[in-house]
Amino acid sequence: MNESLYVSPLAEITTLGDDKIAMSVVGRRFTVEDKVGMLKTILDQAGKGVQLSALTESMADSFPPEAIEAAVTALVNTRVLVRDDARAGGDATHQHLQHRRELDALIPRDQLAAYDRANWLLVLAGEGACADALAESMAQMNVPLQRVSRDGALPETGDKRALLLVCSDFEDFATFRAMNAKAVERGLASLYLGIDWSTVQCGPMVMPKATACYECYFHRVRSTRKFVAEFDVRSKPENILYHALPSRLAIQFGVAEASRLALQYLSGTLDNLQHSVFSEIDSLTGETHRSRVLRLPRCACCGNASTARPVGTVFQQSLLRRRA
Numbered sequence: 001m002n003e004s005l006y007v008s009p010l011a012e013i014t015t016l017g018d019d020k021i022a023m024s025v026v027g028r029r030f031t032v033e034d035k036v037g038m039l040k041t042i043l044d045q046a047g048k049g050v051q052l053s054a055l056t057e058s059m060a061d062s063f064p065p066e067a068i069e070a071a072v073t074a075l076v077n078t079r080v081l082v083r084d085d086a087r088a089g090g091d092a093t094h095q096h097l098q099h100r101r102e103l104d105a106l107i108p109r110d111q112l113a114a115y116d117r118a119n120w121l122l123v124l125a126g127e128g129a130c131a132d133a134l135a136e137s138m139a140q141m142n143v144p145l146q147r148v149s150r151d152g153a154l155p156e157t158g159d160k161r162a163l164l165l166v167c168s169d170f171e172d173f174a175t176f177r178a179m180n181a182k183a184v185e186r187g188l189a190s191l192y193l194g195i196d197w198s199t200v201q202c203g204p205m206v207m208p209k210a211t212a213c214y215e216c217y218f219h220r221v222r223s224t225r226k227f228v229a230e231f232d233v234r235s236k237p238e239n240i241l242y243h244a245l246p247s248r249l250a251i252q253f254g255v256a257e258a259s260r261l262a263l264q265y266l267s268g269t270l271d272n273l274q275h276s277v278f279s280e281i282d283s284l285t286g287e288t289h290r291s292r293v294l295r296l297p298r299c300a301c302c303g304n305a306s307t308a309r310p311v312g313t314v315f316q317q318s319l320l321r322r323r324a
């Protein structure tokens with residue numbers, strides 16, 4: 001325990017008179033009435049980061065080193081002291097995510113390094129106000145980000161925990177479908193964010209071959225449209241002269257929703273991750289509608305569709321399908 005320890009950004013510490021300290025870490029509260037003077041000195045120094053050796057040295061006149069070590073160990077175990085200095089200039093978001101992931105406890109300890117922020121890579125595809133706002137938000141939270149153009153090639157992700165986020169100021173079906181096809185082929189998880197007038201459309205979060213992909217979503221939506229021909233015309237970018245501009249408010253809702261999903265996926269906080277879910281947020285009323293997207297078994301991207309003409313009679317085809 002010779003690295004620097006800091007007071008956790010999730011900890012609230014209150015002194016109750018001279019002989020009592022109350023500590024709360026995300027809602028877990030306990031009071032200490034024992035060795036309050038020593039604790040106050042430790043906490044005071046930990047504000048700027050402190051090492052155990054420096055502590056025992058500076059307090060050697062008043063307290064034995066074992067007592068100081070025991071107190072520091074207790075503070076680390078209760079998460080009052082942590083290894084990152086997220087209180088000064090850092091971001092409490094990552095500490096909250098880590099805390100949630102530990103509550104989930106679904107990831108084995110030896111695999112946790114893969115979910116570490118140093119191993120993340122967020123690939124942001126797209127241009128426009130929404131993409132710029134997302135990039136800025138991610139930079140503020142120190143998320144490693146690489147931008148590519150809206151139909152650009154995907155970068156090598158190696159063994160990084162990577163997510164492709166495709167973002168557009170309008171419902172850019174063509175780009176979303178093209179990037180989805182690339183991501184599914186590469187086995188890269190992806191998320192889609194578009195704005196339709198003042199409504200945010202976010203999703204689905206795609207885990208290739210495991211959940212519904214954007215192509216599955218697109219075909220489901222197309223089949224529910226009453227005027228399919230009109231839908232087809234509107235979904236081709238070459239037919240549109242001007243797009244409606246996204247409102248600033250819609251962008252802010254979109255950035256919030258997409259950042260949440262991206263951070264949850266990257267950090268491995270799987271609670272309510274909502275893969276295979278499509279969310280629509282009306283930015284003017286705040287109303288959020290989530291619908292489940294089912295995977296299409298014969299999807300052209302993630303399913304077993306074939307472009308070859310089927311052979312045999314309808315009856316023979318159904319037999320072949322059943323055998324496959």
Ligand SMILES: [Zn+2]
Pocket residue numbers: 212213214215216217296299300301302303
């Ligand atoms: Zn699919």
